[in-house]
Amino acid sequence: MGKSAIALATFAALLGAALAGAGVVVYGGVYDVSASSQHLQAVHSLLETTMQHSVRWRARNIATPPLDDAQRLVRGAALFRDHCVQCHGAPGVAQADIGKSMQPVPGPLVDALQRWRPREIYWITRHGIKMSGMPAWQFRLDEEALWDVAAFVQLLPTLSPQAYAQATAQTAAAPGRAPGVAPNRSGDAERGRLALAQYACQACHTIPGITSSSPNVGPPLQGLASRSLIAGKLANTPDNLVGWIRQPKNVKPLTAMPDMGVSEGDARDMAAYLATLR
Ligand code: HEC
Ligand code: HEC
Incomplete structure (x- = not known):
């Protein structure tokens, strides 16, 4: 055997061993997916470092508005209390059970400024972190x-437990959720594709262009544009589709499709995307 033939044979043997190893991990059930078992410290650090660089790179061109506005901080406090404290806790406040036992565990954010610029905290809040909670x-x-709550996170390290309690007691309900984009413009199919995933439609429907585990709880939406009726009842027009997506029970009181709380603008974008599924 020549030198290059030996090198080739060695390479093939190593590749075979690597594939066999990967096969055992994927099909053999040896990897522990439980959230009650910890990542090795090295794995945890690797994931954390990857995440940090990803966020920094993606947030690098975001312009930060003024964040020290008093009204902004009042709104941010209410948003933090209503949407973040359950998982992250706050000065003097523990996470709720859902936040305590996640893997990775969501930190208290009082030290977030040591790792993140304000625009990065905004980015993380806007986009979330894949494969974490x-x-x-x-x-x-x-x-x-989004900027209001990012501004309030900046304030956390300076708040005593008493000051946090005061800041979040003063404010009434958090500002309303995103109204979406102006309702009577025409739909934006690409934004609609994002919205479908962000409203968890793929939890029940298999939808071309959206990653899912191919569920069958609702009918597959492949070919929806070619159907004459929506849910077997309603003429398939853009307005009717928006109506169905927002309030399916108005069309069929006993339907298993839940009201997903979709804003009009978001529903219009979803309908625009679904109209491309021929
Ligand atoms: C359902 C639980 C949950 C909720 C609700 C939640 N988060 Fe998180 N958050 C997490 C998890 C899990 C991580 C990832 C922790 C890690 O990777 O170390 C995280 C990470 C973060 C980070 C990066 C933290 C760091 O220390 O590096 C920021 C900033 C953040 N969240 C802000 C927020 C804000 C602001 C809100 C409210 C609008 C919020 N989160 C609501 C679970 C949650
Ligand atoms: C909990 C499961 C569930 C979720 C989540 C869900 N759906 Fe449905 N969906 C259904 C079921 C079940 C039907 C069939 C309803 C019927 O005919 O009564 C349906 C029907 C539909 C139809 C009509 C399909 C056809 O072939 O006529 C459309 C369109 C639709 N859903 C869109 C959506 C969108 C958009 C979302 C996200 C905002 C969504 N669904 C979220 C369960 C779900």
């Missing part, structure tokens, strides 16, 4: 509200 708020909070 950090949700994306883009379709739940409007732009101003």
